[in-house]
Amino acid sequence: MKKVFKLGEFFSGPGGLGLGAKLANNKFKNKDISLEHSWASDYDQDSCDTYSFNISDKNIYCTPVEKFFSLIDNKKIKLPKFNAFAYGFPCNDFSNVGEHKGFKGKFGPLYSYGVELMNRYKPDWFLAENVSGMSSANDGVAFKKILSELGNSGDGYNLTVHKYKFEEYGIPQARHRIIIIGFNKKFGNDFYFKVPKPSKKTVTVKEVLTKPFKANDPNHIFTKNSQQVIERLKHIKPGQSAFTAKLPKSLALNVKGAKISQIYKRLHPDKPAYTVTGSGGGGTHMYHWSEHRALTNRERARLQTFPDDFIFKGNKESQRKQIGMAVPVDGARIIFEAILNCFEKNNYQSVEPNIKI
Numbered sequence: 133m134k135k136v137f138k139l140g141e142f143f144s145g146p147g148g149l150g151l152g153a154k155l156a157n158n159k160f161k162n163k164d165i166s167l168e169h170s171w172a173s174d175y176d177q178d179s180c181d182t183y184s185f186n187i188s189d190k191n192i193y194c195t196p197v198e199k200f201f202s203l204i205d206n207k208k209i210k211l212p213k214f215n216a217f218a219y220g221f222p223c224n225d226f227s228n229v230g231e232h233k234g235f236k237g238k239f240g241p242l243y244s245y246g247v248e249l250m251n252r253y254k255p256d257w258f259l260a261e262n263v264s265g266m267s268s269a270n271d272g273v274a275f276k277k278i279l280s281e282l283g284n285s286g287d288g289y290n291l292t293v294h295k296y297k298f299e300e301y302g303i304p305q306a307r308h309r310i311i312i313i314g315f316n317k318k319f320g321n322d323f324y325f326k327v328p329k330p331s332k333k334t335v336t337v338k339e340v341l342t343k344p345f346k347a348n349d350p351n352h353i354f355t356k357n358s359q360q361v362i363e364r365l366k367h368i369k370p371g372q373s374a375f376t377a378k379l380p381k382s383l384a385l386n387v388k389g390a391k392i393s394q395i396y397k398r399l400h401p402d403k404p405a406y407t408v409t410g411s412g413g414g415g416t417h418m419y420h421w422s423e424h425r426a427l428t429n430r431e432r433a434r435l436q437t438f439p440d441d442f443i444f445k446g447n448k449e450s451q452r453k454q455i456g457m458a459v460p461v462d463g464a465r466i467i468f469e470a471i472l473n474c475f476e477k478n479n480y481q482s483v484e485p486n487i488k489i
Contacts, residue, residue: 135475137256138170138212142197142219142246145174146182146444146454148436149218149259152464154187159469165476167468170214173200178446179454186442197245201252214253219246220261220459247281254286256319257471260312261459264295267310267487279489282314289314292325293487298463299404300330304340305435307407307460310487311467315474326482328470337421338401340434350443351451352430355417362424364396370421373397385415399427405435410456417452429455437462 139153150172157167171191174180180194191212195203203209221243243260250258260282267275283291291314298307313325345352357365360383368377374385374396385395395415399405401422409416417426418435429444429451437460444451473480 133164135165137165137167137216137472137475138214139167139216139218140170140211140214140249140255141172141217142200142249143174143221143242144172144183144192145176145179145220145458147172147187147442148438148458148461149220149261149464150183150187151438151442151461152459152466153218153468155461155465156468156472160472160476163476165472167216167472170212173197176450176454178444178450181445182443182454185445197242200245201248215256216258217246217249217253217255218259218261220457221246243278244281247285250282250285250289254316256316257325258282258289258312258314259467259471260314262310264308264310267295279312282312283489286316288317290317290321290324291489292327292485293489294327294485295487296463296467297330298460299334300332301328301463301466302331302333302335303404303437303460303463304335304337305405305408305460307463309459309463313467313471323474325471325474326480327485328466329481329483335404336402337399337405337435341399341420341427341431345430345440349430349440351433352428353448354428355426355448357425361396361414365398365419365424368396368398368419370398371400371403374415408432408435408456410453432456436460 141149144150150169153167154169160166169188169190171193172183173193173195175194175196177194180192184192193200193209204211246260279291279293283289291312293310293312295308295310299305315323315325364374364379364383367379367383368374373393375393394406396419397406398419399421405418408418418432419426429448430440432452432455433442433444436455436458444454470480
């Protein structure tokens, strides 16, 4: 019998995971297994509009996750059938760039809504994604609690936990994320996800960003940089930032305390990009290696492996946020393909997970 996995998503954002799942399914067409969209939910209207426009316009619930189950219980949402689940719960309180509050922050506890969903619906498998700093938040206590609750949710799940370095999988960006895959124990206590082996193929910024853009490519709007920023960039070499370059005193940043290494950092053309972020003030927009300017949202989207015809809705800052918060599309596709291969009993090259539980 053909096995169809219907995918539901929390914190779906613009659709990094959603498009990755859609592309993974293309590889398995005309086979005995498929992965299809069922529903998606996010609190941000622009993200919902982007997802609806590019992935699917069916069953998109634009609501805070805190209200999701009450809407179901009050019959204001009729959730369609699904047997697979994915969520990249907000990373703000686990990120090493932030205050690393973990459970003590506003966003840290939001993982628990995924646990509640699995307790209620017991999907065949789930994917949970977060920043690598999650493993050390609250002295590691938060991570252990999250893994315990995920593993014991529903009928129980066999967990595979791995920190992916996406640049090792051909993604043109150094982006490190912990991804937890859980297979329902009803399939057997020895049925675990196998981490796909990195390709080790390095894709550089230059390879990705020198491919010509079309005149009508969406989201390709240039930021008007001030003359001072332009002059500062002239003194910053590829791969350097405002804190590693030799800047004249008139152009140096008057910052006390911690110096953030990515402020006015220029990309290095012969390496993958540093991590694309979704927010930040002056100096955090990522900068071209030779042109004295910030990247456009279309260029950032290429570093996140979104295709050029993928249109982000909302204003320019909203687009930037959506792009930076997303899972790289090709990274998601590789992992979803591996999940499908596991259920198809197909052999593929794999490695041992680098996080033991």
